[in-house]
Amino acid sequence: SQGLDLVAILITHHHPDHTGGLAKLKDQYDCKSFGSSHSKVEGIDEQLSEGEAISLLGLQFKSLDVPGHTLDHNAYYCEQLDALFCGDTLFSGGCGRLFEGSAEQMYNSLGKIRLLPKTTRIFCAHEYTLANLDFALSLMPDNQALQNYLVEATDLRKRGLSTIPSTLKTELEINPFFRSNDPALASNVKQLFPNTNSCEPDIFAATRLAKDQF
Numbered sequence: 001s002q003g004l005d006l007v008a009i010l011i012t013h014h015h016p017d018h019t020g021g022l023a024k025l026k027d028q029y030d031c032k033s034f035g036s037s038h039s040k041v042e043g044i045d046e047q048l049s050e051g052e053a054i055s056l057l058g059l060q061f062k063s064l065d066v067p068g069h070t071l072d073h074n075a076y077y078c079e080q081l082d083a084l085f086c087g088d089t090l091f092s093g094g095c096g097r098l099f100e101g102s103a104e105q106m107y108n109s110l111g112k113i114r115l116l117p118k119t120t121r122i123f124c125a126h127e128y129t130l131a132n133l134d135f136a137l138s139l140m141p142d143n144q145a146l147q148n149y150l151v152e153a154t155d156l157r158k159r160g161l162s163t164i165p166s167t168l169k170t171e172l173e174i175n176p177f178f179r180s181n182d183p184a185l186a187s188n189v190k191q192l193f194p195n196t197n198s199c200e201p202d203i204f205a206a207t208r209l210a211k212d213q214f
Helices: 022-029 103-114 129-139 144-158 168-174 183-192 200-213
Strands: 008-010 032-036 046-048 053-056 059-065 074-078 083-087 121-124
Touching: 008 022, 022 032, 032 059, 059 103, 103 168, 103 200, 129 144, 129 183, 129 200, 144 168, 183 200
Parallel strands: 008 032, 032 046, 083 121
Antiparallel strands: 053 059, 059 074, 074 083
């Protein structure tokens, strides 16, 4: 209805809610599909290594390996759009559940994303923001930026609008999975899991476990 043509499909990982209909779309639009060099998805035409870029519609999309949610997960960064398409690795206020990868892998993957420009718009694949913010507030109840963002996100959802995209700047301020160095978060996590070491990777792992049990 918009008069648009599908010219390419960028696959982030093998879960069926991200790959369903791939063959049908390729047949219908005669378009090419891309995925990571670790991809398990049938029907991908070109596999991309870490840092490899493709050109689509005059834009460059660089593939970043971001294992954790799955082992084959990648994301696509476009500097010209100031945007990251990150699938289920990073959500607004949260991160993906660890179905295959380890907490250490996810910690390192988010560390890679952290290095992008703070103005980067974060296009994640699911609208989980309000639930994620409820969890974040349980660990960082005094985080003013988080409180403000919850008000904004709640208003958007009440009006039937998406909270996506957020920005990397926002996520660095309010997302507990970017704030393993936050003393308040670390203290609250260690109350839940007293044997947790104080190093950031261990705080991150305990935070992920807390989210799984929330």
